[in-house]
Every structure is written in C-alpha cells, then in structure tokens.
Amino acid sequence: MTATLDAPSAAPVIPSFDVTLKIRRFLPDDGAGAPEPYWDEFTVRAHGTDRVLDALHKVKWEEDGSLTFRRSCAHGVCGSDAMRINGRNRLACKTLLKDLDPSKPIIIEPIKGLPVIKDLVVDMxxxxxxxxxxxxxxxxTGNEPTKERLQSxxxxxxxxxxxxxxxxxxxxxxxxxxxxxxxxxxxxxxxxxxxxxxxxxxxxxxxxxxxxxxxxxxxxxxxxxxxxxxxxxxxxxxxxxxxxxxxxxxxxx
Amino acid sequence: MTTIADPKAPRPPKPRPARLTTRGNTELYGWVFMRASGVILVVLIFGHLFVNLVAGEGISAIDFGFVAGKWASPFWQIWDLLMLWLAMIHGTNGVRTIINDYAERDGVRLALKASLYLAFVVVVVLGTLVIFTFDPCPAGSPADLLPSFCTTA
Missing domain, CATH: 1.10.1060.10 (Alpha-helical ferredoxin)
Incomplete structure (x- = not known):
C-alpha cells in the first residue's frame, strides 16, 4: 500500500506576538549643527521563529526606510550585523526574539568604542x-614545497x-x-x-x-x-x- | 524623543601609523612582576600579621618596645624593607595601569601619574630611612617604654 497524504494536517502553529524595538538612532552631520543621537521605538508583529534581524527588516521595509544597519548573509557567517542588543553584543541574525523576553522593549544600540556613522552602522x-x-x-621561508604543506x-x-x-x-x-x-x-x-x-x-x-x-x-x-x-x-x-x-x-x- | 550622550567613541581612534611603537619588554616584565610580588607579599604580609597580632601575647604586646625590639634584628629589618618595597611597587604599578585604562585626557593622566609617582617616592624614601636609622633606645626616655635590652646595654 502506498503512502497517502493525509488531509492537509494543520501545520504546527507558530505563535506570533507584538514586539517593541527601542533603537538608538544617529544622523550624520549635515552641516546644520552638531547631530544628536536619540531613541526611536517601533512595534512590529513577529513570529516565534523570527530573529532580531527579521524585526529590523520589517521596520526598514514597512515602517521607516531610513533605519540604517549592516547585514549581508543574514545567517551568522559574514559577521556584518554585530550590535548591542539588550546590553550585550550579539549578531542580530542569530538572536531569536523569543529568547529576549519580547514583553519588554528590546534595546538595540550600535557596538561601543567605534565611531558611529549612522544609526547602527559604525566605522570599522x-x-x-x-x-x-x-x-x-x-x-x-625557504623554497615552496611542490605539494601541500603537511600538518598532523x-x-x-x-x-x-x-x-x-x-x-x-x-x-x-x-x-x-x-x-x-x-x-x-x-x-x-x-x-x-x-x-x-x-x-x-x-x-x-x-x-x-x-x-x-x-x-x-x-x-x-x-x-x-x-x-x-x-x-x-x-x-x-x-x-x-x-x-x-x-x-x-x-x-x- | 530624549537626547542622550554622543554615541561616538570617547576618543576617536587615531590612524594606526600614528601609534607610538613602544616595543620592548617593559610591559612583559611588569606583568610578571605583579604575579611574582603578589605571591611573595602574601607570605610577607600574613607572616607580619601573625607575628604582630597572634604570636606570643598577641595584640596586647604591641607598643614602642615591641616594634623597637623587632627592628633591632636585621631579619625583621629586611622583612619589613622587602614588604615596603614590594607592596609599594606592586601597588603603584597597579594604579598606573588603572590610570592608563580610565584617564582619557592627556593632562589628567599626566597629573594623576605625577602625583602617584610623587607619593611613591615619599613613602618609599621615608619608610626606608625609618627602617635603617631607627634608634630603639632614644636617650632620656622612660625605661618602661623601651625594649628590655636598652637598660642592660
């Protein structure tokens, strides 16, 4: 007997919740006086499987396109999106929102000690x-070996x-x-x-x-x-x- | 919208070529000295505390005569001298690194370090002088305050 596909079984429901991001914003100097950094808050709908980077994307794509941050691979390999999340340095793409207590605002700042260029982007x-x-x-030193350099x-x-x-x-x-x-x-x-x-x-x-x-x-x-x-x-x-x-x-x- | 402090680095890093190259083993020897002197100081300080506060009649025996009697012996002179020098260098080097870590402005750092080194010199010179020129039997003092060997001599 061949396996039959059951009636569309309900996929496990992923809980979704509202999460507030409190983001430290900074606009570079446009010649009209010294720029001041400030806090901005956004509330977005997120799933239990979402990471901080997904929430940032949602803000940038749906709420405020001027929010600036770095990210390339979005899977914890390129190392572009290190930021200070709830006071600890982490990769936004590896940090699940549900692990951060989404009932409170999630505080996102640029990493410390490097000059901020804009919002979460620092001069590396x-x-x-x-x-x-x-x-x-x-x-x-010495001659190149004809084969690979061996190592145990x-x-x-x-x-x-x-x-x-x-x-x-x-x-x-x-x-x-x-x-x-x-x-x-x-x-x-x-x-x-x-x-x-x-x-x-x-x-x-x-x-x-x-x-x-x-x-x-x-x-x-x-x-x-x-x-x-x-x-x-x-x-x-x-x-x-x-x-x-x-x-x-x-x-x- | 609240305003908060500038998120920029307190002192924007200078371009690297401007770095003063200070290679040499000073920092290495400093680091090793801190570990070595720390171990020796544990022995010296706890030995000092035991002899002064616990051994014999304990804390009630401490008076001018007790200290004078100790410093009449070269063993305790060298013990206390070592303790003074090691503790002062160890402590000064520790505070020096804290100043280097936390004082951002050049002027503040210079002033703090200058007063640190001045305090170091004053304490070490004065302490060394006292240990070596100390007179256990000053003339014209009541005999009951002096160590026992003063009257026999």
Whole structure:
C-alpha cells in the first residue's frame, strides 16, 4: 500500500506576538549643527521563529526606510550585523526574539568604542587596521614545497578554536579597555594572531609576538572575559589571549 | 524623543601609523612582576600579621618596645624593607595601569601619574630611612617604654 497524504494536517502553529524595538538612532552631520543621537521605538508583529534581524527588516521595509544597519548573509557567517542588543553584543541574525523576553522593549544600540556613522552602522576601520597590523597571512621561508604543506591532526587542533573568527567585532567592542583607549589592539586582532602563532606551518610567530608585545598589545588585557561572553562563534577569546601571553613569557625567559 | 550622550567613541581612534611603537619588554616584565610580588607579599604580609597580632601575647604586646625590639634584628629589618618595597611597587604599578585604562585626557593622566609617582617616592624614601636609622633606645626616655635590652646595654 502506498503512502497517502493525509488531509492537509494543520501545520504546527507558530505563535506570533507584538514586539517593541527601542533603537538608538544617529544622523550624520549635515552641516546644520552638531547631530544628536536619540531613541526611536517601533512595534512590529513577529513570529516565534523570527530573529532580531527579521524585526529590523520589517521596520526598514514597512515602517521607516531610513533605519540604517549592516547585514549581508543574514545567517551568522559574514559577521556584518554585530550590535548591542539588550546590553550585550550579539549578531542580530542569530538572536531569536523569543529568547529576549519580547514583553519588554528590546534595546538595540550600535557596538561601543567605534565611531558611529549612522544609526547602527559604525566605522570599522580602526578595527581592521589592528587586524592588518598582526599580519593575518601565512609567513614562510625557504623554497615552496611542490605539494601541500603537511600538518598532523593534532597540530591543526592546536589553533582550531581561533580559526572560527568571522571578524564581527563583537568581542573587541565589548572590551572595556578598548572603549576608553582605541589604541588597544583588541581581542579580535589577538585571536587572529593566535591562529597563526600556533600554526605549525607558519614561521612568522616571533614577528607577531613582537608586535603584540607593544604597550597597547596583550598586556593591556585585564581578563574580564567580556570577549569570550560576546563571541557569537563561541571562541574562547580570553584563553587565546592568555596563551599568547604565555608564549611571550616562555620566549623571554 | 530624549537626547542622550554622543554615541561616538570617547576618543576617536587615531590612524594606526600614528601609534607610538613602544616595543620592548617593559610591559612583559611588569606583568610578571605583579604575579611574582603578589605571591611573595602574601607570605610577607600574613607572616607580619601573625607575628604582630597572634604570636606570643598577641595584640596586647604591641607598643614602642615591641616594634623597637623587632627592628633591632636585621631579619625583621629586611622583612619589613622587602614588604615596603614590594607592596609599594606592586601597588603603584597597579594604579598606573588603572590610570592608563580610565584617564582619557592627556593632562589628567599626566597629573594623576605625577602625583602617584610623587607619593611613591615619599613613602618609599621615608619608610626606608625609618627602617635603617631607627634608634630603639632614644636617650632620656622612660625605661618602661623601651625594649628590655636598652637598660642592660
């Protein structure tokens, strides 16, 4: 007997609810005096499966087209939409509305410590400048091997955690030292240095340690664990920073 | 619509090439010193507290004679000198990092650090001077306030 399709069984009903977004808005200077940031509130109808990004889309597409935020893939891979949601740095595309207590307004702010360009869009250049400075590319000496550079599974495992970084800046902009001093390299740059320092194929470790030994380098880390808590990829950021510190100390003594 | 503080960074980060390169191992040694001195200070301070407040007659024994008797011995002179220097350097370095972390304006940071280093110098110089030039038996003092060895000498 062949399987028959039952009468259109009622699909499980996804609960829908009203949710209020309280968004920090900022308009860039148009030459008519210094612009002031302000709070704006929008109430939208959302489903139990919706994420904060869906609610932002609904606001932008149906209520206020001038609301500005970054997003590219919308699936937690590109790292474009890190923002401060209810006081914690998260990716809007990975945060479900139902996990945030939708009975209260959901507070959405741009990430801290970087200059705001408009609404939720910040200038990421200082963040990427730090990233470039730790030379995030393979450094080798000698002749190119004719085949791939071999590495054992254990050697790969050593830095596996820090390869997961998507450069969303959630960790760096959650760091209290970075908030008051934009010169600090920040957790993300150190994580990406860690990825190469502990790679058995890379030979630039000494140079990278030298760069991070700067006054504004790893020694400004106060191990507050904000970065580990903020990372949407679950990287143990503070642990990686401590491992870089240990590598410097064993090198110096 | 309420107005709130400017969301911009308190001090917009300067372009990177302007960064003063301060490579060298100062910060590294500072970091290691904080850990090492912390461990030694735990021993020194709890030893100090035990000898002064618990051992023998305990807290009731503390008077000029007790302190003078302790400082007559080179062992306690060196113990207290180490405690003074390590605690002062440890504490000053800790406050220095807090100033670096939280004082945003250059002038404020300079003023705070200057007063910090001044306080450090005053306390360390004065403390060291007292430990080494201390006279346990000042002339013309009532004998019952002085340590026992003053009368025999």
């Amino acid at each position: 250049e200082p963040f990427f400048a730090s990233y470039r400075e730790i030379m995030p590319f393979l450094i080798t 599974a254990e050697q790969r495992e050593r830095f596996d955690d820090t390869t997961k970084c998507i450069l969303c800046a959630a960790c760096t902009s959650s760091c209290p030292v970075f908030w008051t001093d934009g010169q600090y390299f920040g957790p993300a740059a150190i994580v990406n240095a860690h990825r190469f320092i502990f790679d058995s194929r890379d030979e630039g470790g000494a140079q990278r340690l030298e760069i991070l030994n700067d006054k504004e380098g790893v020694w400004r880390c106060r191990t507050t664990f904000n970065c580990t808590e903020a990372c949407p990829r679950g990287i143990e950021v503070t642990k990686a920073i401590q491992e870089v510190k240990r590598a410097m100390i064993t090198r110096a003594f």
